[in-house]
Amino acid sequence: MNGRITQLKRIVQQTLITTGVLRYNITYIPKLGAYRIALVGSREGISGSVLSKLIEALSANGFVVRVKVSKAPLFNIVYLYVIPKVNVP
Numbered sequence: 001m002n003g004r005i006t007q008l009k010r011i012v013q014q015t016l017i018t019t020g021v022l023r024y025n026i027t028y029i030p031k032l033g034a035y036r037i038a039l040v041g042s043r044e045g046i047s048g049s050v051l052s053k054l055i056e057a058l059s060a061n062g063f064v065v066r067v068k069v070s071k072a073p074l075f076n077i078v079y080l081y082v083i084p085k086v087n088v089p
Helices: 002-015 048-060
Strands: 021-029 034-041 063-071 076-084
Touching (some): 002 048, 048 063
8 A cells, every 4th residue: 555655646746746736645545445636726726737647647557547626715626536457367
């Protein structure tokens, strides 16, 4: 589990360099068997191109991604639910 979190952090850091993301957090949700990446953006929000680059990078590294967007008065929060792909023979 810690190895995957480290891998996800590396992907997120490489993708989010100099973007509108103020902060991010990665947590594991055992009930879902998924990782949640919370991206916090400013009032202007997180651009779609940044999200698409991050989703492409995660998909290329063997993850399935689901997106949920939440709006707060001062911040925009985007949740990415990331599930490792299972290789079935």
